[in-house]
Amino acid sequence: MIKMTTLHSVFVCIALHFIGTVNTLKSLQIHVPKAVLTGHDADLMCSYDLEGAQLYSIRWYRNMIEFYRFVPKESPATKVFPVAEIKVDVAASDQNRVVLTEVDRTLTGEYQCEVSADAPYFHTDIKGTMMVVVEPPLTSPNVTADRLSYVGGDHIRANCSSPPSLPAANITWYVNEQMVPGFTANHVMNFSNGYASSLATLELEAAVHSPVPTLMIRCEASIFDVWRSTSHTIVLRERSANPASALGRSLTGAATEACLPTILVILLQFSLQLLQRYGGTSIR
């Protein structure tokens, strides 16, 4: 009878320790770049605090398949398994980090890091996140406008196209070096090889009596925070609509002096709106 009680309390004691270990492994954090350029290295980090317990193993998985294992008690401590085109820089990798070299697009996927504490609890926790390998466009985005000069009140349209990339680039417009808000939206043309090309259209209405007689338009294409490129700038010039605007001209001259530093004022005079997007063509 006494023996039974002792056994019971030993069991409860182990169970409590086990729950304690669950809490310590809650500190597990995974740091994987959201995006990395093809051909570059990817630095994957896993941080944890075992609160005094010994590390048993770290395992890394891509799409649930283990490609890297670090077990300090074993010799060698590191094992790399052949998974997809993954190349691990073993010398740069350890119990907190795995360095993948020369990543290519096939390595896009979910990466998970699993930590196990040593005996007696062997408690384990796992965290995962996506990494996208980016194939950037081969060239800068291209901007075109439907005219070279304008008079006040004209509707001006410009297109920006970014060549195929993976994934599609975001497009941002700049008018007189001011970013046009709300223009990351664009039309995407998907290709069968997975690449996609982005197109965006900007429509402006030129102000009547604009203090500045030019419109400088350019666009920028970007993919996450790993790639960014700007188009050339198109410069549209205002021409006088008719001789009667001579008074307007002189007023414009005066306004130029007063308002040039505040380009924002000029921008407020344009009404900006996204043209209807193109239809959903996809090329196969």
Ligand SMILES: *[C@@H]1O[C@H](CO)[C@@H](O)[C@H](O)[C@H]1NC(C)=O
């Ligand atoms: C931009 O697009 C125009 C019209 O399609 C084309 O004529 C021009 O060659 C392109 N420029 C570049 C740099 O691709």
Ligand SMILES: *[C@@H]1O[C@H](CO)[C@@H](O)[C@H](O)[C@H]1NC(C)=O
């Ligand atoms: C913009 O693209 C649309 C659709 O491709 C085309 O119809 C239009 O002519 C283009 N406009 C300019 C200014 O390039």
Ligand SMILES: *[C@@H]1O[C@H](CO)[C@@H](O)[C@H](O)[C@H]1NC(C)=O
């Ligand atoms: C495009 O922009 C959106 C909004 O800022 C962002 O969430 C998304 O990650 C961007 N996509 C790319 C491919 O850069």
Ligand SMILES: *[C@@H]1O[C@H](CO)[C@@H](O)[C@H](O)[C@H]1NC(C)=O
């Ligand atoms: C292109 O592919 C993206 C991502 O797969 C999808 O969200 C989008 O709807 C597709 N666009 C077209 C026009 O097929």
